[in-house]
Amino acid sequence: MRPIFRPLPFASAVLAAAGLLAACTTTQPYPKEYAACYERVQQHAAQLMPVFAALGYRMEPDVRLDEDMVNNRGFRAPDDVLGDAIPNGRIRLRPSRVCASESLARAVLAHEMAHVALQHRGVRGTGVTLAWEKPPQQEIEADGLALKVLRQAGGYPGAVTYVACRLGSCVKAPAVNRAAPPQPGR
């Protein structure tokens, strides 16, 4: 079982929907039971931002925890989508999938921040599925930058390993990938 990114077909047009949502809602940017996770994710973002900046990527990510990750057509993102990002810096992470593992949360956050840094449009959702597939070019680019940033930031070897494995540079056992993060329950 290998983590890959799964395409989220409608993510490219989320910007318009996000603008509408921002205009007519004042809800907090996380479900209240995930307040502690939200704080930790913000700390990770604050720690990773200067590393991106040192590499020439300045941004102010707006990171939220969003369980439904509704797309611009009003549909909930598939269950295996862990996060997404749009070029203006808005990043959504799915708390039920990433909050159980701080390393996973950091890895997914770094990946989504890399999409923002690289100004990727039509960014794919971040997912976990049962097959290892060759990710699209944007996913490889985002993972490459995320890995660089995570290594330079230091700490959290689990997050580094997660992204390195996605790029195919971790040791794999025939049946079980021991370096992969635990698969969240369904």
Ligand SMILES: [Zn+2]
């Ligand atoms: Zn991605």
